[in-house]
Amino acid sequence: MPEPKLLYCHCQYAQVVPRETKEAVLRSLCEAGVDFEAVADLCEMAARKDPALARLSACGALKIAACFPRAVKGLFHQAGSDLAIESTEVLNMRTESAEQVAERALAPDLQPNVPAGKETIQIPTPA
Amino acid sequence: MALAATALHIHLYEGPDAVPLSADERFATLTALLERGYTVARTSSTSPSEGRSVTFARSGQGARDITGLTPTQVADLAETARTELDAATHGGWKPWFPVIDYDRCTNCMQCLSFCLFGVYGVDGDSRIQVQNQDNCKTNCPACSRVCPEAAIMFPKYKSGPINGDLVSDADLSREKMKVDISALLGGDVYEMLRLRSQKAQSRFGKERDSDKALAERQKCLVKLAQAGDIPVEVLMSLPSPDEIARRAEEAKAKAAAALAANGKSSA
Numbered sequence A: 001m002p003e004p005k006l007l008y009c010h011c012q013y014a015q016v017v018p019r020e021t022k023e024a025v026l027r028s029l030c031e032a033g034v035d036f037e038a039v040a041d042l043c044e045m046a047a048r049k050d051p052a053l054a055r056l057s058a059c060g061a062l063k064i065a066a067c068f069p070r071a072v073k074g075l076f077h078q079a080g081s082d083l084a085i086e087s088t089e090v091l092n093m094r095t096e097s098a099e100q101v102a103e104r105a106l107a108p109d110l111q112p113n114v115p116a117g118k119e120t121i122q123i124p125t126p127a
Numbered sequence B: 001m002a003l004a005a006t007a008l009h010i011h012l013y014e015g016p017d018a019v020p021l022s023a024d025e026r027f028a029t030l031t032a033l034l035e036r037g038y039t040v041a042r043t044s045s046t047s048p049s050e051g052r053s054v055t056f057a058r059s060g061q062g063a064r065d066i067t068g069l070t071p072t073q074v075a076d077l078a079e080t081a082r083t084e085l086d087a088a089t090h091g092g093w094k095p096w097f098p099v100i101d102y103d104r105c106t107n108c109m110q111c112l113s114f115c116l117f118g119v120y121g122v123d124g125d126s127r128i129q130v131q132n133q134d135n136c137k138t139n140c141p142a143c144s145r146v147c148p149e150a151a152i153m154f155p156k157y158k159s160g161p162i163n164g165d166l167v168s169d170a171d172l173s174r175e176k177m178k179v180d181i182s183a184l185l186g187g188d189v190y191e192m193l194r195l196r197s198q199k200a201q202s203r204f205g206k207e208r209d210s211d212k213a214l215a216e217r218q219k220c221l222v223k224l225a226q227a228g229d230i231p232v233e234v235l236m237s238l239p240s241p242d243e244i245a246r247r248a249e250e251a252k253a254k255a256a257a258a259l260a261a262n263g264k265s266s267a
């Protein structure tokens, strides 16, 4: 597997990703001195079917710092650029801390986590 | 529509023949560009380029020189490049639209027959598709609530599973509410309005019936707003009862045609 490419989403047009989290993640990437791509809003890019999404989805190993893996998978699909399940890791800035996201983003390995199919979780009903 | 234009891509080149930015400068520059809606690749090698793109660097060969510029000035330079290259503008539209989880979708067409704004359509294989993202009403997640499979996501929604979080069995068992809402806006109301306008014979009768119909619609919409957190602005911007009835018929016909092509019935 090639060295993973990094894609960071700034979620510019909504307040759903905590500002401190996205800023701290962006700062970590800048401090690490690595190459990465930063997009203002992945949702907008997907709506425009931006050609960069096709290149990224076909790059062989991709880490995306954005939001829920199921949403990111759907956005790429809707843009006509399906993500490769076996070589994509989505880091969720809505639910994980900036430290967790930055650590995974900069780690040399890749832990694929995009859902491969339909998943429904069971929530136990209170007794 | 604005979405047809290609977005500008900026390469922030920091390779061997350019003076690198400090981490603080890099962060401030990227932040200024992202806040204006741009896509930026921080790169130390020759970058891939697609669509409309421009390279910024401190003294990099063939790049626009950003030596001595503040982050705001770099963002202004990007704006100049955007205008020159006739690339897309950003910020005029909140990217709010449904995203279908095809692992869950059963192609039942309920979303297509429900939506009054032509957001949904079908592809060449009669498969449901989101076609007109920018027709969607900002902050309105109503169609996600009529989907029996919880297959419609709005990534910018506040909570799960609509925001893309995992779907639980409890989410699926909320189907009853979904069906009620569907009946409220997708079927009964339209049907009732249509029948009433047909029945209206006299001028006075017409006035009375349309008053009643409007009051009924109001009641249904309030109920819908309470059940499904539909923003008031969206409810207020709904078209007239006749126009709703016309659009609902149109959407229903589209859905029926797609179901027929798939060998399913729309009953």
Ligand code: SF4
Pocket (backbone or CB within 6 Å): A009, A010, A011, A012, A014, A016, A017, A040, A041, A042, A043, A044, A066, A067, A068, A071, A072, A075, B155, B156
């Ligand atoms: S992909 Fe997620 S993080 Fe990115 S803009 Fe859309 S909702 Fe925000």
Ligand code: SF4
Pocket (backbone or CB within 6 Å): B100, B104, B105, B106, B107, B108, B109, B110, B111, B112, B128, B146, B147, B148, B149, B150, B151, B152
């Ligand atoms: S309502 Fe849900 S399952 Fe039915 S076609 Fe729409 S997205 Fe698919």
